[in-house]
Amino acid sequence: MKNVRVGIIGLGNMGKGHLSYILEGKVSGLELVAVADVTDAAKQWAKEHLPQEVAFFEQPQQLIESPTVDGVIVCTPHYSHPELAIECFKHNKHVLLEKPAGVYTKQVREMNEAAAGSGVVFSMMYNQRMNPLYQKLKNLVDSGELGDIRRTNWIITDWYRSQHYYDSGSWRATWEGEGGGVLLNQSPHQLDLWQWTVSLMPKRLRAFCYFGKARNIEVENDVTAFVEYENGGTGVFITTTIEAPGTNRFEVVGTRGKIVIENDKLVFSRLRESETEYNERTTESFGKPECWTIDVPIQGENTGHRGITQNWIDAILHDTPLIAPGEEGINGLMLSNAMLLSTWNDDWVELPIDEDQFLEQLQQRIEESRKVRGEQ
Structure with a gap:
């Protein structure tokens, strides 16, 4: 061919x-x-x-x-x-x-x-996997340069959408038309990168989704989620479409330091020795491992x-x-489904989720939406 x-x-x-x-x-x-x-x-x-x-x-x-x-x-x-x-x-x-x-x-x-x-x-x-910033982060994590992952934290709130945006199509921001809100429509790339760059999926999470917050819509438009990883690490994911100005800041903390991606820059606060090793040998009560702040050079075009x-x-x-x-598309979707299910159940959700339960609850909301629109 x-x-x-x-x-x-x-x-x-x-x-x-x-x-x-x-x-x-x-x-x-x-x-x-x-x-x-x-x-x-x-x-x-x-x-x-x-x-x-x-x-x-x-x-x-x-x-x-x-x-x-x-x-x-x-x-x-x-x-x-x-x-x-x-x-x-x-x-x-x-x-x-x-x-x-x-x-x-x-x-x-x-x-x-x-x-x-x-x-x-x-x-x-x-397409965000083509961004050299996230490719470099993945490389630093996969190579062991950051050590064992202790914490991830992504604040992605620069998705501002007005009521006019939602009103531009009757299918927008409805359970039947789109199946979700900010998690499914604006943040899928970050949900993908969140797990792809650190090669970790949570074992369980607890989320708080707000539906139609400050907007006349059905679906979630303000979300805060807390996750736990199998290795003992934790993470937070925050996203919304109602904040201006917004923030896009991704932090990954490991036993060898911290990486922050913000404003198209990657900054590595690198420890000269791992926190684990320092903790085992130190006799100081208020000391810290020596840390070097490095503006990591990023090469390559974001295609x-x-x-x-x-x-x-x-x-x-x-x-x-x-x-x-293509098979990896399920990972980010698993995270968004789990966040919605956690909110609907008002409880922790283990991953992988109960897929039948999620579908049942989604269909219930679709039916409720149809009834409301029928009454109107």
Whole structure:
């Protein structure tokens, strides 16, 4: 195969965003051959903006079944992600799936099982994994430079969204339309990076989600979660869409120091000896291990969406290892599902979660929402 013939399903903001760099020829080995969308507006847009040789399909299934397509980029609403990916696997199509992997982990687990037996290349559009800052953090953790992880703390509150934003679509911020709020729509990248960079998933968590806080919406828009790791470490994740100005600060503390990523910089407060070793030998009551503050040089370009797409194409053509394997999409979703379930149950939640219980509670909220809208 010289080129991968690619189709895009969904011509919303993300679909058009991917088309922008693809049409500029910024992904080698990719040939755009088709798009699909169910709306008349998308059909008109495609007619005006896409080359004539790019086929337009009015139904996703038509694109998936087309013999002219080798791989599919899925950019549709959240609930349809696993369903469309599974259809692609059935027809031997490679898949690049927009975040989130789905709305609930039970559905995503079924998708992963279908992918495992398909023989195709399956990747997630986790474009933040292309950011050299987070790649460097992962390298420092994986190499042992930071020691054993003691604490993680991510404050990601610069997702400000007005009521006008939520009112711009009747499906927005509803259980039936999106399946969640800030955890599913704004913060999936941070939830992915939170566990990917430190190679740790919590063993249990306790979360406090607030629904429709200072906004007329159904879903969560203010969240604070506390997690415990198997190694004894702990973590905190805070996110919201109602703060201005917001913060984006990620701290990771280990036995060899602390790393902080903020304002596009990575600062490493490095201990000359591990805290564990210092504690064992010190005879001082108020001393501390010697610490050096280092502005770690970050090299490389943040290629974002384009980089993930190129990596997917390279994996298809050259067996290049995937940076964001599709099967890993369940990890961040497991965290968001667990945070909602913890709030709904007003209790701790063990990971992996009870997937049937989560789905039952989600469906209950969908039904309640339908009744309210019916009364209106």
